[in-house]
Amino acid sequence: MLDSVKHIIAVASGKGGVGKSTVTVNLALAMAQKGFKVGILDADIYGPSQALMLGVAEGTRPQMQDERTFIPVQAHGVYAMSMAFLVDENTPMVWRGPMVSGAFQQLLTQTNWPDLxxxxxxxxxxxxxxQLTLTQKVKxxxxxxxTTPQDIALLDAKKGVEMFRKVKVPILGVVENMSLHTCSNCGHTEPVFGEGGGDRIATEYQTVLLGQLPLTLSIRQQADAGKPSVIAEPEGQIAGLxxxxxDAVNQQLAQVVQLNPTISFSDD
Known part of the structure; x- marks a missing residue:
């Protein structure tokens, strides 16, 4: 089912709360606006959020091509698959690791992704x-x-970088979220969570800082409303960022040396 996908990009962080899902959905939508055909897989089995951010109505279920194959849900011009489409939003996934890995593998390999x-x-x-299941099953x-500039976030982000390096997945770069906050009343700007963290990680691991995003109320509000910033304000500053x-991801992908091992798919 993944033979029709040209590039699989993992958007990751070492810890929660850094805005990874918000970055994922806006980055995907920005790529789609550039004319690329894009899909999003929500791999957070315990706490899926892409359905909400994409404005998919509660209770939406993917159609089935057969008894084993999902047809991804379309929203804002992208194709999406998430555990949120399969269970009620109030249902906790009280599962051990092997069950979670199995569910993720099913979403990944048993979804009929179009040419992406x-x-x-x-x-x-x-x-x-x-993370291990992904890198073991697909290229x-x-x-x-x-990451955010905060020291504890940087510490965990480094672990994420090291993990991908160990399994030979190229690091395309770092996105520093919540870099600066500008007061809506007085216009004063300050680095609430520190500064320079994204640059330090990029330098340490010989990669690039793909971009810096401000700590802005509108980003959160628009994502919660199901219209991420790229869709809500396509000509706005955040969409431009x-x-x-x-563009930076495209440039890095064009330059990267593909070091991934060739791994066959398995239903085990």
Missing amino acids: DYLFIDMPPGTGDI VSGAVIV FADIA
Whole structure:
């Protein structure tokens, strides 16, 4: 089912709460606006959020091509698949690791993805079962690491970088989220969570800083409303930043040396 996908891009972070899912959806939509055919796989089995961010109505279920194959849901011009499409939003996934890995593998390999230029995978936090399952089952073109400038976020982001390096997945670059906050009343700008963190990681791991995003209320509000910034304000500053990040990802992908091992698919 993945033979029709040209590039699989993992969007990851070492910890939760850094805006990884928001970056994923806006980056995917920015790529789509550039004319690429794009899909999003929500790999956070315990806490899927892409359905909400894409404005997919609660209770939406994917159609089935046969008893084993899902047809991805379309929203804002992209193709999406998520555990949120299969269970009620109030249903907790009280599963152990092997069950989670199995569910992720099913979403990944048993979805009938159309011909895609990019499939962005919104990874769960950490460096555990999902990350290993992904890198063992498919050839990942590269990873985008999302962090905030905060020291604890940087510490965990480094672990994410190291994990992908160990499994030979190229790091396309770092997105620093919540870089600066501008007061809506007085216009004063300050680095609430520190500054320079994304640059330090990029330098340490010989990759690039793909972009810096401000700590802005509208980004959160628009994502929660099901119209991420790239869709809500396509000519706005935030959409422009994501367009630049998309260009940077394309440039890095064109330059990267594909070091991934060739791994066969398995239903085990």
